[in-house]
Amino acid sequence: xxxxxxxxxxxxxxxxxxxxxxxxxxxxxxxxxxxxxxxxxxxxxxxxxxxxxxxxxxxxxxxxxxxxxxxxxxxxxxxxxxxxxxxxxxxxxxxxxxxxxxxxxxxxxxxxxxxxxxxxxxxxxxxxxxxx
Numbered sequence: 001x002x003x004x005x006x007x008x009x010x011x012x013x014x015x016x017x018x019x020x021x022x023x024x025x026x027x028x029x030x031x032x033x034x035x036x037x038x039x040x041x042x043x044x045x046x047x048x049x050x051x052x053x054x055x056x057x058x059x060x061x062x063x064x065x066x067x068x069x070x071x072x073x074x075x076x077x078x079x080x081x082x083x084x085x086x087x088x089x090x091x092x093x094x095x096x097x098x099x100x101x102x103x104x105x106x107x108x109x110x111x112x113x114x115x116x117x118x119x120x121x122x123x124x125x126x127x128x129x130x131x132x
Contacts (some may be wrong), residue, residue, distance in 0.1 A: 006062060078111060086104075
């Protein structure tokens with residue numbers, strides 16, 4: 001039996017949940033966490049929202065890797081992060097240091113160069129098919 005991508009995701013998450021429960025119990029933080037959540041019941045709603053968003057995000061990542069390849073997933077993730085930073089700067093008024101701008105420039109340059117490379121390789125393949 002060959003495990004499918006979602007099987008691996010389920011097993012990984014189940015293992016990490018058990019590991020976190022055991023470790024938090026050993027460190028004595030599990031009880032403190034439950035007490036905090038019982039004093040602040042709105043936290044349960046936030047935890048469920050976070051868990052749902054995390055599960056959806058993981059599903060998209062596993063789908064992208066299974067359907068395309070890890071490089072496409074990496075490009076999509078990096079592009080999303082760049083847009084998040086840019087939107088944060090534009091709409092939230094966050095400031096970015098010169099080093100931050102240089103990092104954004106490098107990330108954008110990397111993505112643009114990858115797209116240009118794929119377009120060039122694709123056009124060469126199309127030319128070789130039409131010349132046959």
